Amino acid sequence: MKLKALLLFYVMVFYVRSLNGVSKEIGNPSWKRSFLYILVASLASFLYGYHLGVINETLESISNDLHFNGNTMAEGGGFLGSTFSGLIVDRVGFRRAFQLCALPMIIGSSMSATAKNLWGMLLGRLFVGTGMGLGPTLATLYVTEVSPAYVRGTYGSFTQIATSLGLMSSLLIGFPAKETEGWWRICFWVSAVPAALLALFMEFSPESPHWLFKKGRAADAEAAFEKLLGGPYVKGAMAELSKSERGGEAETVKLSELLFGHHRKVVFIGSTLFALQQLSGINSVFFFSSTVFKSAGVSSQSANICVGIANFLGSFAALLLMDKLGRKVLLIGSFSGMIVAMGLQAASASSLVSSSNEVYLSVGGMLLFVLAFSVGAGPVPSLLLSEMFPGRIRAKAMSVCLASHWVVNFFVGLLFLRLLEQIGPLVLNTIFATFCLVAVIFVKRNVLETKGKSLQEIEITLLPPE
Known part of the structure; x- marks a missing residue:
């Protein structure tokens, strides 16, 4: 009897371990199985970065040809895309x-590439902006739902790196625009290539198992897990999924539920993080970089390269640190570094600094700001919130939070030059530094660490019961 009881005990232990996860002997699933699909999804972020920067070097040429002098239609399209x-x-x-x-x-x-007048360009930018609004949301959510937990932070950093590479690519490709007539049209044609590759390669990529299971397609979810993780991990992954989601559950999430219901606090945290991300002054730094570098005797092309390199290095550091230090630590460190950087820029505009040191403080502060931003404040909010939102509301809640990103982005871009003229760089940079300080305090008090946890563990342990 003792032998039978002992045997039964080991059978039960084995069964439970197979349901709750992978045994220690098996270890973590190979990151290589999902790596290619992460790269495909990151093309959406690459396109987002490319279209953010494509106007930078080509704006003068486009303005001469079409009298186009802004990017507001792309921002409007971005708001629509992220909302839906x-x-x-x-x-x-x-x-x-x-x-x-x-x-x-x-x-x-x-x-945009074939535009003959202003309205053709505006309509083209509106279409592009719609895709830009969709891209970051989709990439973040997809990476979150298909990545193994132990590398989810690292994979989440890929989207920021892809954005940086897209931005740098648009700047490099746009360099001949000022000397070569019509080159700006080539810059827009080039962007159609990665977009076509994204559409093509997604046809061969697996669907999110979370989405499939939520739609009652458990068999398809198992097949997707096998493709992403490998056969030995399917049972454990499906058991984890079953803990927090019910297959075939009707999708009844309403906007009122997100704003005033059980998950309003998490939606508030997400919207506030994205708002503080934009109120930190990052867009003003990108916008004003050429002017600051010009005062130091550096050409706009070299300035853009320096900013792009700082952005890329910070994004690469985030890739290495995301799953080691955690999301919360990176956010606090990032916003703290941005406070120091804004302090340097504010000091450069004060009367206490000599004109010879003013340029060095301004340029150094700008590069430090971009570096600090790309380590945490840039990549972390979207990844962190896609982890914290329950599967039932994840997509819609992220769209609400990113809509706040586009709204604040629009108003910061609209008011920046006016505020700069009226209150000066010293006061304006001090205001940006204050928002960064508010962000540090907000993160310390409200953000929960998600490093190394499965999405189901996060949902069960970090969110209050209904």
Whole structure:
């Protein structure tokens, strides 16, 4: 009897371990199985970065040809895309949503490249902006849902690196625009290529198992897990999924539930993080960088390269540190570094600094700000919130939070030059530094660490019961 009882005990232990996760002998699933799909999804972030920067070097040429003098239509399209991204994902899934993201970018890039007048360019930028609004949301959510927990932070940093590479690529490709007539059209045609590759490769990528299970397609979810993690990990992954989500559950999430219901606090945290990200002054730094470097005798092209390198180095550091230090530590360290950087820029505008040191403080502060931002404040909020939101509301809640990002982005861009003229760089940089300080305090009090936890563990342990 003792032998039978002992045997039964070991059978039960083995069964429980197979349901709750992978045994120690098996270890973590190979990161290589999901790596290629992460790269494909990151093309959406690459396109986002490319279209952010494509106007920078080509604006003078476009303005001469078409009298186009801004990027507001892209921001408006970005707001629309981010607002409806959650609804689109919930309805059609990630693979089709990525393809729907690529389509307006292809159409918009083609329209911009062939534009004969201002309205053609504006309409093209509106289409592109819609894809830009969809892209970051889709990439973050998809990476979160298909990555093994132990590398999810690292993979999440890929989207920021892809954005940096896209930004640098647009600047490098745009260099001949000022000397070569019509080169700006080439810059827009080029962006259609990665968009087409995104649409094509997504056809061969697995759907999110979380989305499949939520739609009652458990067998398809198992097949997706096998493709992403490997056969030995499917049972454990499905058991984890079953703890927090019910297959076939009707999707009834309403906006009122997100804003005033059980998850309003997490939605508030997410919206505030994205708002503080933009109120930190990052867009003003990118916008004003050429002017600051010019005062130091550095050309706009060299300035853009320096800013791009700082952005890339910070993003690469985030990739190495995200799963080691954790999301909360990176956020606090990032915003703290941005306070110091803004302090240097504010000091450079004060009367206490000599004119010879003013340039060094200003340039150094600017590069430090970009570096600090890309380590944490840039990549962490979207990844952190996609982890914290329960699967049932994840896509729609992220779309609400990112909509706040675009709204604040628009107003900061609209008011920056006016504020700079009226209150001067010293006061304005001090205001930005204050927002960074508010961000540090906010993160310390409200942000929960998600490093190394499965999405189901986060949902069960970090969110209050209903």
